[in-house]
Structures are given as structure tokens and as C-alpha cells.
Amino acid sequence: MDKLGQEWVSAAVDGEVDNNTLAELANDIDSHEKWRDYQIIGDAMRNELPSVLNIDLSMSIAEAIAQEPCHHMADVKTEQIDRNVSAANQSSKQQSKVVPLFKQFGQYAIAASVALVVVVSVDNYNQSNTVDTSPLSVLNTRPLVGSVSPVSLQTGSMQQSSASASKNDQVADQRLRINAYIQDHQLQQRLNSDMNIDDNSQTEAIQSQ
Amino acid sequence: MSSILNRVNVRILGLALLAMMFPALAQDEVSAKAWLENMSQALHEKEYKISVIQLQAEHISPLVYIHGKVDAKEVAFLEYLNGPPQSAVRVDNTVSFIEYKQAPYSVNAKRIPGVLPAGFAGDISRLESGYQFVLGGRSRLAGRPSQLVRLIPKDDFRFGYQIWLDMETALPLRYDLMTKDKQLLEQLLVVELLVLDKAPAILIEAKKQEWPAVVVQAQSTKKTQWDFSWLPQGFRVQTNDQHRLMGNNETVEYIALSDGLANISVYISKVGDSPLPEGLVTRNGLGLSAEVVGNVEVVAVGKVPTETLTRIAKSVVIK
Incomplete structure (x- = not known):
């Protein structure tokens, strides 16, 4: 399935799909690695780099996700005896070819490329508890895929922290959490697009087990 | 005698004017919805290729979307043209994502997400509780005459859409997602529409x-104890489950809300170590709002005004 890649796609778009080129292109793994570098070089030449470039962060997150062994599809197949499988299968009676990827309380393994917003810097926190007078502060963000999309943060009454070290920790942790939520929301748009939006019951859906 | 005749004439004239005006008004209302219904149908029935520019804040992505029917099943293909390769294929109700540095995977879905809002191709009546449909003017887009239809939010809890539809096929040629103050959040612009005959x-x-x-989510066996004391008109619970967030491994109760166009994710978890901002908004309109309710933290994320998110987060109650 790995060979089923972008190359098939771009060749197919150009109407050049034939088995030889398909195999040839699919084997050229090196070019995958180059993609990112070329993109960044290109961005730099066009002066489109964000003011803070934090490639390593987004890459390391993606890689950490990718390396989580027990959450890979291939490995999940071996966990089919899991108790939750019966529930999963029940939910998809008509699907015979189903991989139970998510256990209850499971972690999504497939989100690495869902537009990951990496918040690079948060500044202009309120220094006092007075009414927020600062303009919207701008966060630099770098999605994993695609280019930069800035985020503005309306700082509400942010808790004060006297020690700057602990404040930095807090800010880093906050960024991580913001990203986790935004990324999960994006992922849910893919996973739940199948939901029945003609369901008339507002609370029934919650109550059902 | 002549004065009576005059009066009668005036009355007839008045009636004639009324007769001309009212059907016109009624027709307008019907046809704005009819246009949208034609669009929804066209998105499923027609065979076409569109080349698209997608704008989100300063972020521009060109993409190609091809849709058709093979063996009576809908097949669609989406490819982003810039940056690392990223594409998706839909065959009937299965969407497969093919992306850079990642094993392809499939989910059950009726639409490829990310191009047009799923609501455009769904049941248009579903949108009526949150939006008013109004016909606008005509203009030329992608070299073709088009009809503007506005989806005006009935309250301040969601953003509005403007959709330009191809006069011939009713396929969308452009849409704008805008705030109440007409600030553009997101735009999709078709630069070329090819209607295919096969x-x-x-x-x-x-x-x-x-x-x-297809990867499938295990059904949550645990009953959620959370409910909403208030939701904006037209918003309904789509699904709920429990899962962990990637990145920080936090366990959350998840509830998905939708009004047919705008989707909101609500997360309930134990209060975190670091406070989240009350309101955060990206330039493409995606917002996040966090509220501490009792001993839990409620986080709402979605492309709606942050005030809506805050109010929804505050409305979470224990059943």
C-alpha cells in the first residue's frame, strides 16, 4: 500500500499512468525527503519564511507520532482480539473489510498530516489584571503541510506568574495543548463527516450508548 | 360615472401590481433554495473537473477536483498542487487520503473534506434553521455567467456564506465565508470548470x-454524562466518544456539534496544568475557547465566532 503514493497521483493527473513509471516512481524514496527541503528553500527565496522557523518542532512531533508503534494500522490488526473489536464490528455491520484502528480511549494514529498548527510564539501576555488593552497578539504558526498561517490570540485574563521560568513552561504547555485541540478538531472533520446530519434528536445522540 | 370607472381602474391596476409583486417575491424565496438544491444535486450527479484557488487568510492553495460516476458509483479525486503531495480519492462512501510521508488510509465519508463544505452537497432544508437563503445578482466567474446566493445567518452565532453558482450546471464557482462585518475568512475560487460527458x-x-x-472508531461504551443547557438554533449533537488527543495524550470526552455547515468540537477533560486562553482565533476563522466548569475544563473549537464557542463551553452541564 506504501507504493500507492503521490507519484501515481501526479502521473495519473498528467495522464501518464503506466505500470513501469508507477513502479519506478514509487521506488524513488529519496525524492520524498527532498520535497520538504525544496519547499523551504523556495519559501526562503521568495521571502515567505515565517519570522521564526521551527521546522524541527513540527517534524519531531510528526515523527514521534509516526513512531508510536502500537498505534499503527499494521499493528492494530494484531490486536483484533481486543474486547472492543466486537463493539467496533457491531457499529459497522455492513463493512466486512474493516480495520479496528481506535480502541476506546485509543489514540488516533492517522492525524500526522492533518494541518498541524504549531504555535511558535505567544507574546504580549497581560502584565497586570487590568482590562485587556493590548491589541490582538499574533502567533506564528507553521502547519506541517502547507505554508504559514498566522493566528491571533485574544488574551483574556491570563494568570500571572512571577517566576519567568515557570511562565515559559506554562506557555510551552499551553501551546502544546492548543495545538492538540485544533489538530484533533481537524481530524474529527475527516472522521465524522459521515455522521447523519439529518438526525432530529438533539440529545438522543448523547444518550445512546 | 367616470369617477366610478376610474376607481375601478385604479383598483384593477392595484390588484395587477400586487399580483405582479407577490409571485415575484415568493418566487425569489423559492428559487434561492431551489438554486442551492440544484447545486447539491449537481455536486452528486454531474461529471466535471474544477481547477480551484483556495484562500485562507494569506494562505493560498491551488487544487484540482474531479468528480464523475463509474459503474453507477460516485468517484471523486482531489489534489493539492503546491507543496508536499497531498490528495484524496473518494469511491462511493469511502474516502482515502494519500499524503506525504504517511501510509494511505481510508475513512467512511460521503464527501472529501476540505474543498467545499459538506453541507453544500447535503440536505439544504437542514440549513434553514440557521441560515436565510437570499438571491443576489449575477456576475461572470471562470468565464461563465453565475448566480449569487447568500446564506445569511439568522443570528450572530455563525458565519455567513456567499455562493456563486454556474447558471448552466448549478455547480459552485466561488464561495466566500465571511464574518458579520463582511470580513473575508475563507474563499474558494474556481478558475476553470470543465463539464465532462463521461x-x-x-x-x-x-x-x-x-x-x-476503512478505519473505524470503536463505539464508546461509556455513557456520557454531559449535556448542553443551551445551543444556538439549528445546532445538534452529531456524535460523541472518548479518545486521547495526539501530542499530549490527554484523555477527553468528545462531542461533535453541527448546524449543517459549521462544525464545532467540544472537549471535556480534567482541568489542565496551564490555563488555556479564553478566546483564540485563527485568521481563517477557526476559533478556540476554554472554560473551567466546576472541576472540568471545557474546550470548544470550530469555525464560528469565539463568543459562540465561549457560550457553548459555558453551557455544558452534568445530566
Whole structure:
């Protein structure tokens, strides 16, 4: 399935799909690695780099996700005896070819490329508890895929922290959490697009087990 | 005698004017919805290729979307043209994502997400509780005459849409997502529409391919104890489950809300170590709002005004 890649796609778009080129292109793994570098070089030449470039962060997150062994599809197949499988299968009676990827309380393994917003810097926190007078502060963000999309943060009454070290920790942790939520929301748009939006019951859906 | 005749004439004239005006008004209302219904149908029925520019804040992405029918099944193909390769294929109700540095995977879905809002191709009546449909003027887009239809939010809890539809096919040629103050959040601009008379080779090829098996979420066996004391008109619970967030491994109760166009994710978890901002908004309108309710933290994320998110987060109650 790995060979089923972008190359098939771009060749197919150009109407050049034939088995030889398909195999040839699919084997050229090196070019995958180059993609990112070329993109960044290109961005730099066009002066489109964000003011803070934090490639390593987004890459390391993606890689950490990718390396989580027990959450890979291939490995999940071996966990089919899991108790939750019966529930999963029940939910998809008509699907015979189903991989139970998510256990209850499971972690999504497939989100690495869902537009990951990496918040690079948060500044202009309120220094006092007075009414927020600062303009919207701008966060630099770098999605994993695609280019930069800035985020503005309306700082509400942010808790004060006297020690700057602990404040930095807090800010880093906050960024991580913001990203986790935004990324999960994006992922849910893919996973739940199948939901029945003609369901008339507002609370029934919650109550059902 | 002549004065009576005059009066009668005036009355007849008045009636004639009324008769001319009212059907026109009624027709307008019907046809704005009819246009949208034609669009929804066209998105499923027609065979076409559109080249699109997608704008989100300063972020521009060109993409190609091809749709057709192969063996009576809908097949669609989406490819982003810039940056690392990223594409998606839909065969009937299965969407497979093919992305840079990642094993392809499939999910059950009726639409490929990310191009047009799923609500455009769904049941238009579903949108009526949150939006008013109004016909606008005509203009030329992608070299074709088009009709503008506005989806005006009935309250301040969601953003509005303007959709330009191809006069001939009713396929969308452009849409704008805007705030109440007409600030543009997101725009999709078709630069070329090709109406095809048969499915192109790539879709036939895609139908033949064997795509990865569909991944499925295990049904949550635990009953959620959370409910909403208030939701904006038209918003309903779509689904709920429990899962962990990637990145920080936090366990959350998840509830998905939708009004047919705007989707909101609500997360309930134990209060975190670091406070989240009360309101955060990206330039493309995606917002996040966090509220501490009792001993839990409620986080709402979605492309709606942050005030809506805050109010929804505050409305979470224990059943």
C-alpha cells in the first residue's frame, strides 16, 4: 500500500499512468525527503519564511507520532482480539473489510498530516489584571503541510506568574495543548463527516450508548 | 360615472401590481433554495473537473477536483498542487487520503473534506434553521455567467456564506465565508470548470485501485454524562466518544456539534496544568475557547465566532 503514493497521483493527473513509471516512481524514496527541503528553500527565496522557523518542532512531533508503534494500522490488526473489536464490528455491520484502528480511549494514529498548527510564539501576555488593552497578539504558526498561517490570540485574563521560568513552561504547555485541540478538531472533520446530519434528536445522540 | 370607472381602474391596476409583486417575491424565496438544491444535486450527479484557488487568510492553495460516476458509483479525486503531495480519492462512501510521508488510509465519508463544505452537497432544508437563503445578482466567474446566493445567518452565532453558482450546471464557482462585518475568512475560487460527458480515465483508474481498508472508531461504551443547557438554533449533537488527543495524550470526552455547515468540537477533560486562553482565533476563522466548569475544563473549537464557542463551553452541564 506504501507504493500507492503521490507519484501515481501526479502521473495519473498528467495522464501518464503506466505500470513501469508507477513502479519506478514509487521506488524513488529519496525524492520524498527532498520535497520538504525544496519547499523551504523556495519559501526562503521568495521571502515567505515565517519570522521564526521551527521546522524541527513540527517534524519531531510528526515523527514521534509516526513512531508510536502500537498505534499503527499494521499493528492494530494484531490486536483484533481486543474486547472492543466486537463493539467496533457491531457499529459497522455492513463493512466486512474493516480495520479496528481506535480502541476506546485509543489514540488516533492517522492525524500526522492533518494541518498541524504549531504555535511558535505567544507574546504580549497581560502584565497586570487590568482590562485587556493590548491589541490582538499574533502567533506564528507553521502547519506541517502547507505554508504559514498566522493566528491571533485574544488574551483574556491570563494568570500571572512571577517566576519567568515557570511562565515559559506554562506557555510551552499551553501551546502544546492548543495545538492538540485544533489538530484533533481537524481530524474529527475527516472522521465524522459521515455522521447523519439529518438526525432530529438533539440529545438522543448523547444518550445512546 | 367616470369617477366610478376610474376607481375601478385604479383598483384593477392595484390588484395587477400586487399580483405582479407577490409571485415575484415568493418566487425569489423559492428559487434561492431551489438554486442551492440544484447545486447539491449537481455536486452528486454531474461529471466535471474544477481547477480551484483556495484562500485562507494569506494562505493560498491551488487544487484540482474531479468528480464523475463509474459503474453507477460516485468517484471523486482531489489534489493539492503546491507543496508536499497531498490528495484524496473518494469511491462511493469511502474516502482515502494519500499524503506525504504517511501510509494511505481510508475513512467512511460521503464527501472529501476540505474543498467545499459538506453541507453544500447535503440536505439544504437542514440549513434553514440557521441560515436565510437570499438571491443576489449575477456576475461572470471562470468565464461563465453565475448566480449569487447568500446564506445569511439568522443570528450572530455563525458565519455567513456567499455562493456563486454556474447558471448552466448549478455547480459552485466561488464561495466566500465571511464574518458579520463582511470580513473575508475563507474563499474558494474556481478558475476553470470543465463539464465532462463521461468519467475521465483517472476516475476509472481510481475505481479499479484497491484502497486501504476503512478505519473505524470503536463505539464508546461509556455513557456520557454531559449535556448542553443551551445551543444556538439549528445546532445538534452529531456524535460523541472518548479518545486521547495526539501530542499530549490527554484523555477527553468528545462531542461533535453541527448546524449543517459549521462544525464545532467540544472537549471535556480534567482541568489542565496551564490555563488555556479564553478566546483564540485563527485568521481563517477557526476559533478556540476554554472554560473551567466546576472541576472540568471545557474546550470548544470550530469555525464560528469565539463568543459562540465561549457560550457553548459555558453551557455544558452534568445530566
